[in-house]
Amino acid sequence: MNHVTDAVIKAFTELYGAEPDGVWAAPGRVNLIGEYTDFNDGFVMPLALPHTAVAAVARRDDGVLRLHSADVDGGIVQLRADELAPLGSGSGGWAAYPAGVVWALREAGHAVGGADIHLTSTVPTGAGLSSSAALEVVTALALNDLYDLGLSGDRLAVVAQRAENAFVGVPCGIMDQTAAACCTEGHALYLDTRDLTRRQVPFxxxxxxxxxxxxxxxxxxxxxxxxxxxxxxxxxxxxxxxxxxxxxxxxxxxxxxxxxxxxxxxxxxxxxxxxxxxxxxxxxxxxxxxxxxxxxxxxxxxxxxxxxxxxxxxxxxxxxxxxxxxxxxxxxxxxxxxxxxxxxxxxxxxxxxxxxxxxxxxxxxxxxxxxxxxxxxxxxxxxxxxxxx
Structure with a gap:
C-alpha cells in the first residue's frame, strides 16, 4: 500500500472507530475530442488521469449511510439509505454524489443497505475534469464489491450517471462516468454513447x-x-x-x-x-x-x-x-x-x-x-x- 492508502485507512479508522473493509480509487478524466456529443448519442474520446478520488468504505447492514470528505469542512453527513430522495436541483453539495449512487443502486433493485465512507480526491474541482464522476464511480465500485452485486464497469457507469441525472439533478451524458469506470492505462477510450460499445485506443x-x-x-x-x-x-x-x-x-x-x-x-x-x-x-x-x-x-x-x-x-x-x-x-x-x-x-x-x-x-x-x-x-x-x- 502507498502512503495515500495508508493515510485514508488511518483517517477512516479515526472517524469511525474501526478499519474499513477496503479502499477503492476512480480517476478524473480529460476529453481528447468529442464535446457536448454524449447526450446526443454521439462519439467521445476521453482518457483517465492519474488524479483520483479515493474511498475507504465499510459495509453496514443497519441502513445507515455515513459520509465524510477529507477535502470539505463539515464533519460526517449521516443519512438513511431507505430515506434518500432525489434533490432534482443540482444542490446538496459533495455528499449528494455518493448518496445518489446508493439511491440509484437501490432504485435499480440492488439490495444495498448502509455504509461508512471516507473520501478524498486529487481531482481538481471546477476544472472540467469530472471530479463528481470520480466520486460517483468510486462509491459505486466499492458498494458493488462489498454487496457482491456483480455489475460490470459499464453498468456501474450507468448507475453513476443515473445518480447525477436523477438524484443530484445535473443532466450530464454518460462519458464522464464511463471514462472513470472503464478507461485503461496507456489508452484513450473511443466510446459510442448510444450503445455504449467502446474500444481502447493506444495513446x-x-x-x-x-x-x-x-x-x-x-x-x-x-x-x-x-x-x-x-x-x-x-x-x-x-x-x-x-x-x-x-x-x-x-x-x-x-x-x-x-x-x-x-x-x-x-x-x-x-x-x-x-x-x-x-x-x-x-x-x-x-x-x-x-x-x-x-x-x-x-x-x-x-x-x-x-x-x-x-x-x-x-x-x-x-x-x-x-x-x-x-x-x-x-x-x-x-x-x-x-x-x-x-x-x-x-x-x-x-x-x-x-x-x-x-x-x-x-x-x-x-x-x-x-x-x-x-x-x-x-x-x-x-x-x-x-x-x-
Missing amino acids: DLAAHGLELLVVDTRVKHALGDGAYAERREGCEAGARALGVAALRDVPYAGLRAALESLGDERIRRYVRHVVSENHRVEQVIGLLDGADPRAVGPLLTEGHVSLRDDLRVSCEELDLVVESANAAGALGARMTGGGFGGSAIVLVESSASASDTVTKSIETAFAATSRTAPRIFRAIPARGAHRVA
Missing part, C-alpha cells in the same frame, strides 16, 4: 515525441450555471425539427442541407457543432489508428473554434490558452469539458524547449492580463476505477 504520445498538456485556468464563470441544460434542450429541439432520434443521426455529408432546413439560428449553431464534432472524433480515430497523432492538433483547434463560436461555451481564459499556445508553436489546443472556465488541452512536441516555450507563453499571457496563474500538467493516460486495498 502513447511519447513514442511520437509528443505530449498532451492540461491547462487548468482556475476559473469557473457563473454564466455556466444552467447553460449545459440549455444546450442540451437546444440539441434535442434540433433533433426533433430534423426528424431524427438524436443529432448523431444527422450525417456529416448532409449537414448543409440540415442547417438550411432550420429556421432558428441558435438551433442551427448547436446542430452544426454536434454534427461536425462527431466527424472530428472519427477523424481523430483514423489518425491514431494510422499512427499519425501530430495531425490531431489542427482538429483540436477546429473543435475549440466550434465550441467558442457555435456552442458558445468558451470564455476569455480558455480562448487565451488556445491563442497563446498556438502562437508559441503548439500543434493544436482546445477547451475540454463543459466550458465557461475549467481546463483546456494543448498538444505539443515533447522536447523541453517546445514544451517549455508553450507553457511560458500561456503563463505570460495570463500574467499580462492580471489573471491567476493557471495550473499546467501532463495528461498521462491512467487506469479506470479499481480496488487498491
